Amino acid sequence: MSRWEKKQLASKYCKEGILPRVLWVPKELTLYLLHLEVFKTLRFLLAEWVDYKDPDTKKKVTSKYDLTKTLPAFPYKPEGWEENKCFTRADFDGMGLEA
Numbered sequence: 001m002s003r004w005e006k007k008q009l010a011s012k013y014c015k016e017g018i019l020p021r022v023l024w025v026p027k028e029l030t031l032y033l034l035h036l037e038v039f040k041t042l043r044f045l046l047a048e049w050v051d052y053k054d055p056d057t058k059k060k061v062t063s064k065y066d067l068t069k070t071l072p073a074f075p076y077k078p079e080g081w082e083e084n085k086c087f088t089r090a091d092f093d094g095m096g097l098e099a
Helices: 031-053 089-094
Strands: 002-006 013-017
Touching: 031 089
Parallel strands: none
Antiparallel strands: 002 013
């Protein structure tokens, strides 16, 4: 979701993102299932994050911001993952949802 806002002291409009503050869900949905649905929705974004932090990524820097250097390390690794082993997008995509 986004909207166009006029910047202060500027004559142009910029697209600004907004987050919904209210979320309507069915009463049958448990908190666990709600979290799974949110994760499914944001999974592509998390996969991109993992890919940017992979030292062997094929991503090309297309803007003035180099996300491979500025993003923090991906905080999650599966249980039993070796400390010095890199967590790649293929590893992330291979993980299933535990229901």
